[in-house]
Each structure stands twice: as structure tokens, then as C-alpha cells.
Amino acid sequence: MIRVRMAPSPTGYFHIGSVRTTLYNWLFAKKNKGVFILRIEDTDKERNRKEFEEDILKNLEILDLKPDELYRQSERTDFYTDHLQKLIKEDRAYYCFCTKEELEAEKKAMEEKGMAPKYSGKCASLDKEEAEKRVKAGEAYVIRLRVPEGKISFTDMIRGEVEFDAGLMGDMIIARNLKEPLYNFSVVIDDILMKISHVIRGEEHLPNTPKQLVIYNALNAKPPLFAHLPLLLNKDRSKMSKRYGDVAVKDYLERGYLPEALINFVALLGWHPQGNQEIFSREELINEFDISRVQKAGAVFDIEKLNWINRQYIAGLSEEDLTAKIEKYIPEEWKINQAMVRAIKPRLDKIGDVKELLMVYFKLPEYDRNLLFWKGEDRDTKNILEKLSAEIKNIEDKEFDLENVTDKITALVPDDKKGDYLWPLRVSLSGSKTSPTPFELLSGLGKEESLRRIQIAVGKLNG
Ligand code: GLU
Numbered sequence: 336m337i338r339v340r341m342a343p344s345p346t347g348y349f350h351i352g353s354v355r356t357t358l359y360n361w362l363f364a365k366k367n368k369g370v371f372i373l374r375i376e377d378t379d380k381e382r383n384r385k386e387f388e389e390d391i392l393k394n395l396e397i398l399d400l401k402p403d404e405l406y407r408q409s410e411r412t413d414f415y416t417d418h419l420q421k422l423i424k425e426d427r428a429y430y431c432f433c434t435k436e437e438l439e440a441e442k443k444a445m446e447e448k449g450m451a452p453k454y455s456g457k458c459a460s461l462d463k464e465e466a467e468k469r470v471k472a473g474e475a476y477v478i479r480l481r482v483p484e485g486k487i488s489f490t491d492m493i494r495g496e497v498e499f500d501a502g503l504m505g506d507m508i509i510a511r512n513l514k515e516p517l518y519n520f521s522v523v524i525d526d527i528l529m530k531i532s533h534v535i536r537g538e539e540h541l542p543n544t545p546k547q548l549v550i551y552n553a554l555n556a557k558p559p560l561f562a563h564l565p566l567l568l569n570k571d572r573s574k575m576s577k578r579y580g581d582v583a584v585k586d587y588l589e590r591g592y593l594p595e596a597l598i599n600f601v602a603l604l605g606w607h608p609q610g611n612q613e614i615f616s617r618e619e620l621i622n623e624f625d626i627s628r629v630q631k632a633g634a635v636f637d638i639e640k641l642n643w644i645n646r647q648y649i650a651g652l653s654e655e656d657l658t659a660k661i662e663k664y665i666p667e668e669w670k671i672n673q674a675m676v677r678a679i680k681p682r683l684d685k686i687g688d689v690k691e692l693l694m695v696y697f698k699l700p701e702y703d704r705n706l707l708f709w710k711g712e713d714r715d716t717k718n719i720l721e722k723l724s725a726e727i728k729n730i731e732d733k734e735f736d737l738e739n740v741t742d743k744i745t746a747l748v749p750d751d752k753k754g755d756y757l758w759p760l761r762v763s764l765s766g767s768k769t770s771p772t773p774f775e776l777l778s779g780l781g782k783e784e785s786l787r788r789i790q791i792a793v794g795k796l797n798g
Contacts, residue, residue, distance in 0.1 A: 337369025338532050341402070342522065344376045345387035348583035349394045351636070352537060352567050352575065355601045359564060360535050361400045362602075362624040372529055373402035377409045378521060394584045398594050399617070406529070408521055415516040418524050418554065419478055419509070427553045428509060430466040430476045431458040453505030454479070478510040480553055487545045492533070492562035493629050499545035507546060519543055523550040526559060535562045535626070562626055565605045568633040575636055591664065591686025592641065596648040600641045605634035614647050642684040649683050664689045669697050674737055678775035695765045696779050699788055702766040704795040709758040716759045717796040723747070723760055724789045727782065737778040744774065763792030 339360040343353055364371035373395070377383045395401055422428035431454075433441075442452040458466075459481065470476055482505065488498040509520040516524070522543075526534060541563045551558040567575040575582060587597055595617075602620055603613070606629045615623065649657065658676055664687055665671070671693065679692045707716055726747050730740065748756040757773050764776040764785060777785050 336530070336532065337364060337367040338372065338530050339364050339369060339535055340372035340374050340526070340529060340531055342374040342376050342525075342536070343391055344379065344382075345384060345391060346379065346382040347387060348585055349387075349391045350582040351584060351587070351601065351604075352582065353391075354394075354398065354400075354584055354597070355567070355604050356535065356537055356564060357395065357398075357400050358598060358601055359606070359624070359626065359629070362620055363533065363535060363626055364403075365621045366624055369532070370403045371400075372404045372406065372531070374525060374529070375405075375407045375409075376518070376521070377407055378516070378518075390585060394588070397588065398584075398598055400598075404529075406525070408525065411521075411525065412514060414528060415510070415521050415524055416513050419513055419516065419520075422480065422509075422553060423478065426463070426481075428478050428480045429459060429461065429463075429506075430470055431479045431506075431508070432461075432466075432469060432474055432476050433457055434475075451503055453503065454507075456506055459506060476512065477508045478512070479506040480509045480550065482506050482549050487548050489544065489548060489558070489561060492535075492560055492626055493565075494541075494563060494631055497541070497544070501545065501549060504546070504549070507549070509550065519546045520550060523547050523554070523556075527551075527554065527556045531559045533560045533562065535564065538563045538566050562629070565630055566633040567604060568635045570635060570637060572633065572635065574633075589687070591660070591683075591688070592645050593648045593652075593686075596641070596645040599648070600644045603640075604636065605629050614644065645685055646681070646683065649680065649686070660686050661689045661693075665693060666690075669693065671696075672779065672781075674775065674778035677737065678771040678779055682771075695767065695770050695776070699791070700766040702762065704792075706766075706768065707759045707762050707792055707796065709754040714755050716755075717793060719756055720759055720763060720789055720793050720796070723756065724786060724793070727777070727785060727789070730782065732782055735778065735782050737774055740777045741774040744777070759792065760789070763789045 341353070341357045341360050343349065361371050363369070373391075375388055375391070377388065419428065423430070433454075437457075438454070441455050441457075445452045458479070466476075482501055484502040486498055487501050488496060491497050507519075508517060510516040525531075544561055544563075548558055569575050584597070588594065598617070598620075599613075599615055602615060602624070606624065606626075608615070608623050608628070609625075612619075612623075652660070654673060654676055657680060658671065661671065661676065675693060675696055679689065682692060683689060705711065707720075708714075709716075723744065726743060727740075730743055744760075761770060761773040761776065762768070764770070764773060764780060766788075770776060771779070780788070
């Protein structure tokens with residue numbers, strides 16, 4: 336039975352790297368008819384915030400990556416305590432009373448001798464009953480696991496054979512006390528109790544894996560298979576970090592990246608499908624996803640690619656859906672029409688850009704009369720605008736759509752004078768160098784507003 340988990344710590348907003356880990360776990364589960372578990376690792380009381388847990392749950396819902404089972408580590412303390420006690424009873428773990436100062440001094444002495452620092456094992460041979468008494472008397476302690484020397488190796492599903500030297504580790508701390516296990520310990524206990532078959536997580540956890548394997552051994556438990564996903568890199572190949580606000584999923588969603596587009600993009604961050612296909616439905620992702628085709632090398636986060644993918648998904652939206660989404664990003668008093676939506680649809684990287692793109696229809700900016708001249712040269716511009724204006728007046732209101740307007744105006748423009756006609760028309764309608772085409776502007780603005788704007792331009796040329 337395939338059982339996988341995503342185990343986020345709610346210490347920050349859910350970020351793109353976590354979406355990728357979640358997605359790969361989720362796809363792996365769906366593909367293998369397994370179970371996808373969400374385990375909130377909320378044991379760090381100082382850094383946890385409920386707000387971040389809510390952010391995780393909300394975004395998983397939006398991204399349609401809901402878990403089959405949900406757990407919180409903060410509700411599972413007894414399990415960790417039980418296992419700590421068991422290890423101490425079996426003498427696989429022991430209480431250590433070394434103070435910070437003692438450990439510091441030990442470390443320094445080793446470094447001076449040119450040795451890699453590790454715990455000397457000073458408390459390893461304390462009398463057990465004696466140690467219990469000291470704990471009961473309230474002396475400060477930690478719990479250490481006895482780490483046998485030797486090699487630890489495992490086969491990572493992405494990286495292949497990985498080997499570590501346990502001899503370098505020293506007896507490691509697994510808990511601050513019986514009620515406060517450290518991260519590596521609680522993760523292993525939970526992965527065992529939750530019968531996790533595959534641990535799929537970020538490469539930053541690779542150094543934890545040998546420590547966790549030592550714990551599995553001490554507990555006589557069979558470890559799961561591991562897959563460590565490649566780091567996410569910025570375009571300059573520097574490491575992408577969750578410290579940058581920019582990687583929070585909520586920021587992307589707020590800017591108007593569609594959830595399906597984000598998923599499609601994130602799926603390709605390190606995984607290479609067999610063919611050249613780049614746009615995948617969820618069903619296709621489930622069918623195609625193959626963890627052995629995930630690369631080892633860091634995966635570059637390319638925002639241009641995300642924009643491109645998002646445009647494909649926007650292109651696939653119906654006009655009604657797109658209009659409803661657009662309305663969330665513009666002032667209430669802006670009444671948008673079909674012609675405007677059609678004009679901006681192919682130009683939208685993300686829905687959040689819509690206000691800027693639509694602005695031209697609702698506000699004519701101040702502009703300099705010289706801007707009306709094609710290539711800076713006034714060649715009968717005023718007459719041309721008046722001719723165009725007359726033609727526009729002749730088009731019936733109900734025929735004022737993109738096709739008809741395009742036909743009527745094009746018929747009027749001499750082939751060798753396109754710039755002389757269409758440039759000033761576009762500038763008079765938009766007041767700007769860059770904008771949708773004059774035909775898109777006309778159909779979006781409507782007859783009355785178009786004529787008013789052309790009149791303003793003519794006025795500038797009179798002045
Ligand atoms: N809680 C860990 C984190 O947020 C992940 C633990 C794991 O996947 O093993 O980075």
C-alpha cells in the first residue's frame with residue numbers, strides 16, 4: 336500500500352517549493368492508488384502560527400491538492416514520549432546532563448586537535464538508576480541516541496546510492512526532554528506509525544536522512560523509500576528561498592495566476608515528461624507523472640514560463656469566466672464589454688495586470704500633440720482624422736463591432752498610407768504609444784466615446 340505525506344511546518348506562508356513537494360506526493364499517491372497524508376509539523380511553539388496553518392490548508396484547497404488524512408504533531412506528544420521511554424528502557428538512548436559550557440569546551444578541544452567535533456560520549460556510561468534520580472530531582476537534561484559506528488547507506492529514488500559515515504555523527508540528541516522530541520525523532524515516529532511507504536521531500540532534508548535511518552535502526556523499524564527533490568533555483572541559479580516574500584503561493588494567486596496554471600508550471604519544476612507536451616490537465620499529470628524522471632540538478636524557476644503557461648490557461652477560459660475574474664481586479668464603476676475582454680485576453684500574463692490594460696478604455700491620458708504624427712511628421716494628420724471621424728459616424732451603433740469596424744476603416748485607408756491613418760487614430764483613441772489596435776479600441780470604446788476622443792485630437796491640432 337502506497338502511503339505518502341507532506342509535512343509542512345507552519346512557520347511561514349505556504350511557498351512554491353512546498354507546492355511542488357505536495358504536488359509530487361499527491362501525484363505519486365493518485366497514480367499508485369495510494370493515500371496522501373498532510374501532517375502539520377507544529378512542534379516549534381516559538382515559530383508556529385495558526386495563520387500559517389490556515390494558509391496551508393486554504394491553498395491546498397484552492398490548488399485542489401486536498402489530503403486524504405490530516406494530522407498535527409502537537410496532538411501526538413504521547414506517541415513520542417512513549418517511544419523515548421522505550422528507547423531509554425532498552426538502553427538505546429540515555430539521559431545526558433552535559434551543560435552548554437562543557438559541550439562548548441569539548442568541541443573546542445577537538446577542533447584544536449584537528450578533529451571533526453562530535454559528542455564525546457561522556458554521559459553514555461552513567462549509571463541508569465542514578466540518571467533517573469537526577470532527572471526526577473529536576474536537573475536539566477537531553478536525551479541522546481547511541482549511534483553505532485559504520486556506514487549508513489540508502490538508495491534514493493532520484494539520486495541513487497547515498498552513503499554517510501555514522502562514525503562522524505556521535506551520539507545524537509533526539510529530544511530536549513521526554514515531552515519535547517526533536518524534529519528528526521518525531522518525523523520518524525510519525526512516518527512509522529502512519530505507515531509511510533515513500534518519503535518524498537526537498538533536497539534540503541538530505542542531511543537529515545542518515546540521522547533518521549539511525550533512529551529507524553534503533554527502533555527495529557523498516558525505513559520507507561526516500562526521494563529527495565532538487566532545489567529550486569532563481570534564474571541566475573542562486574538558491575530560491577522561502578525567506579523571499581515573492582515565493583508565497585498566496586502572492587501568486589493574488590496576482591491572478593490561475594491555480595491550474597500554477598500546478599501545471601510547478602509540475603515541470605524538475606520533472607521531465609516523456610514527450611514535448613507542456614500543458615497538462617490534472618488527469619494527464621496523474622497518468623504521466625513518473626518520479627524516476629525527476630532530475631537531480633536544481634530546477635530553475637522561470638517566471639516567463641509561468642506567464643506563458645498562465646496565458647494558455649487564460650486563453651482556455653470562456654468569456655464569462657474571464658469577465659468574472661477580471662471584475663475582481665478593477666474599480667466597480669468600470670463597466671467592461673465583450674470587445675474589451677477580447678482585446679486584452681491574449682495580452683494578459685496574469686489577471687492582476689488587467690487594470691493597467693483596461694485603463695485606456697476608461698481614462699484618456701494627457702498627451703502631446705506631436706505624438707499624433709506618424710514617425711514624427713505631420714502629413715495631413717488633421718484631415719485624415721476628420722475623414723476617419725466622418726466614416727465612423729456613418730457606422731450604425733448596432734454594427735459597431737470589431738469585424739465591421741475593421742472592414743469599414745480598412746476600406747478607407749490607402750494601402751501605402753496605413754501608418755499615416757492608423758497611427759493618429761490609435762493615438763487619439765488611447766493617448767499613448769502602446770495600446771491595443773485602433774479597431775480593438777474603437778469596438779471597446781463604442782461609437783460615441785471614440786468620436787469624442789478623436790475630436791479632442793483634432794482640437795489639439797487646431798490649437
Ligand atoms: N517539517 C519539515 C519541513 O517543513 C519537513 C519534514 C519532512 O518532510 O520530512 O521542512
